Amino acid sequence: MESTLTARDRVGVQDFVLLENYTSEAAFIENLRRRFGEKLIYTYIGSVLVSVNPYKDLEIYSKAHMERYRGVSFYEISPHIYAVSDNTYRAMRTERRDQCILISGESGAGKTEASKKILQYYATTCPVTDHMSTIRDRLLQSNPVLEAFGNAKTLRNDNSSRFGKYMDVQFDFRGAPIGGHILNYLLEKSRVVHQNHGERNFHIFYQLLEGGEQDQLSKLGLERNAQKYHYLVKGCCPRVSSINDKSDWKTVRKALTVIGFHEEEVEDLLNIIASVLHLGNTQFGEGEDGETQITTEPQLTYLSKLLGVDGPALREALTHKKLTAKGEEVSPLSFEQAVAARDALAKAVYGRAFTWLVAKINQSLAFKVSHTSIMIGSSSVIGLLDIYGFEVFQHNSFEQFCINYCNEKLQQLFIKLTLKSEQEEYEAEGITWEPVKYFDNKIICDLVEEKHKGFISILDEECLRPGEPSDISFLEKLEDTLGGHAHFVTHKLANGKTRKAVGREEFRLIHYAGEVNYTVNGELANQSVNSTAVICQSDNQILSQCFNREEVTTQKRPETAATQFKNSLAKLIEILMSKEPSYVRCIKPNDAKQSGRFDEALVRHQVKYLGLMENLRVRRAGFAYRRRYEAFLQRYKSLCPGTWPNWQGRLADGVATLVQHLGYKPEEYKLGKTKIFIRFPKTLFTTEDALEARRPALGKTIQAKYHRIRNAVIQSAWRGMKSRRKARRRRHAAEIIRKFIKGFIYRHYERCPENEYFLDHQRFSFLMTLVRNPPKSVLDKSWPVPPPSLTEASEHLCRLCMQNMMRAYCRRIQPEWKKQMEQKVVASQIFQDQKDSYPQSVPKLFPPVVHRLQHFTDLTNTPLTDYGVAVTKYDRRGYKARPRQLLLTSSFAVLVAEAKLKQRIDYAALRSISVSSLTDGFMVLHVPSEDNKQKSDVVLQCDHVIEVVTKLATMADKKNKVNISQDSIKFAVARGKEGVIDFTSGPELKVAKGKKGHLLVTAPQLNPR
């Protein structure tokens, strides 16, 4: 509740009922002043909002502000017009009772602004649908139109409403605005023809002249110059810096469209506006016979065109008067009378057009039953009354009388309703009603309106009396009837000092808000609109609706303006009485329209005339402060050990315990059913002080407690979280184990829910094993065993892996090594699995060029040699062993002995090469024996037979001509003669000449085949 307020919000008291010295006007004003100084323009008197015009934008009306006040209890937040708006809206929705907000105050105090703020609040915060948004827009747009026609610049306010306005906003069962209705009161028609110095006529005239298009103005016979129109320059200020007539005209035109005015209607309306200006410029002069006549013919032409009436008839109506007693006879008007008749016509035309305008707006705002007929039964209304407050001038005319009478009635209503609601609240809470002392202004209302005896009845009587009514006879009649009334005084009735203060043509009413002298001069001037009969014939649709033919034909005298006003006021009071009221009292802080200036005398005057002290007295007659139990207990429970930190029992008992502990005396408070009522603010302030004093200790206690609780809470939360996490993990693990075992049992089945976890796991672990431990090199043949479902994939993977490794290996290989490998490949193609010594040769590298030459010393004649090796040559006959070097060139091989070339074997001539399958180093190079150049086959032995044969077969391109013999090799000794080498396996290598002339070679067999 109040705890949400900031220190600034607490400047002074935000509710006047909490003012200790509540009967002191000075204390009241001081509180207003202090708050105003802090830009706190709103203060409550109970539920009444007092608003002081800041004369500047305070930035407290944003959407965010609206949201802040939305749905929040009235006293929980600083006073604001939105709080009143929201409270009213919620009361309407929850209690389903019509509401009204009465806004009053002096001219320029901010009533219209307040009513606009309320409307904006509803437009922004209430729910809307598409159709409703149209109504909402029309509600908002009705303001600029009414302001254009009904507002004017006055000395007190540049946008002064010159009429009273009551607006009903209708809401459906969902709380959305669905319609509206406006009642207007007392338009200040005299302004149409006359303005005081520094004031203007109604805005619309200037707007039309400034903003209207040239064509339009020409059609209306107008010039874009306000100075040219007598009705616009009486106040000598057609232009005002704070007003932009041109842009306002645009706003009004747009608003008229939004509200739904047809073009013809707008045209008719503008014709009326223009005709008023032409009337103003209509001049009179004296004719030849001394009769009054119109001297401005063009004006008359325009008038008859714009008003849609017959020209000569209008001329006569403006210069002659019908004699009622003598039927159709007419008599000429004097100059003054003609001027008065002209002005009366202008006022009547404008006044009635304004009433038509309001009716037209009402049609557009009317809730259409066809939309949702179910809504109508459950719709509710919020009424907004924006009406002038008390007015007191040096000379107060009939208009001021009406205004002040209206305020008197509203005060009556306020007293009745406030007391009534107070009483109802007391009853609801079961508290005995104690009579409240206050001034009841019923006596003044009666003085004005009582039948036969009241002021208005006497006025009516005087007007209806045969013969010419006069102000003096009226005053005398008043003195006769009202003389002796405590609230009525005239110069004659008064004595001493008072007599001096009341003029001879004046009477004084002692209103609840103060004394006001009214002048009776002109009080009885009845509208003698001879021209009514003419206007009734008008072609202008608006005028023909406004002026009724019956008015002319009827013999009955029309009601006086006072009776009309009395009746409309009675109707208004009836409307307001049927609703739950809220009040906004507006005050202006200075006459200069300046921000930040607080003129105490001016404010005091308004406080008095608004009856705020009286408001406060009534409100404070009983109890200054009341709160619901829960709110009171919540705020102050820390002040009593019995209620701190929490009260467990009934709320009423809790509050009783609390106030007992605080030492409240019985006369200081009362306990109702749901609320505590505290009689004096002092009691509350003492409690507030105690709370303030308790706060530091409370803060420490709360902090310590908070730390303890926080530690304990955090620790236990942490422990709880850990155990919960552990239990969760355990549950999860058990679940997995169960799944695993089940999966293992079902592992040979098709994939099914029982084994899917296991199979997935198997697959996953196989793949992870591969990822973590892939084969390291091309020679590494290790590969994990795949699960059955991955057999095929595993093969593909293995192949891919191998290809990858091989590709990488090949990319790394050097050219010499490549050559080496190529030779090794050739060797493997020739010897693998064919010759026993092959496996031993595999790891031995084939040497580079002529590496193995041992006895070779000088061979300058030989061509470039690619390879050389030491060999043992066996003679074909006798098998004598001789050391030789075998050199291989690109096209032949040579055998060399001690730098002598012993034999040359052309590769082209080399037929084949034979070797044994054993581990010996014998090889036979077969060459054709018929070739003379060749010396027949060559038998050689070499320790590197694999290497030599591979090189030779490669260089001579005889890879397919290498024979590997199991047991013997035949070779040609000479033409037609053959030698044989027999091979046998034995423990060691032996070469010997055998029987039959064979060479016998014994060699160890390493790999048994």
Ligand SMILES: Nc1ncnc2c1ncn2[C@@H]1O[C@H](COP(=O)(O)OP(=O)(O)OP(=O)(O)O)[C@@H](O)[C@H]1O
């Ligand atoms: N709450 C506000 N914040 C800022 N300025 C304001 C506020 N209320 C009023 N004003 C200023 O005061 C001027 C007069 O206010 P407003 O027209 O509402 O007075 P009023 O009480 O309706 O007067 P009248 O009886 O002459 O119509 C406004 O035009 C505006 O400039």
Ligand SMILES: [Mg+2]
């Ligand atoms: Mg206003």
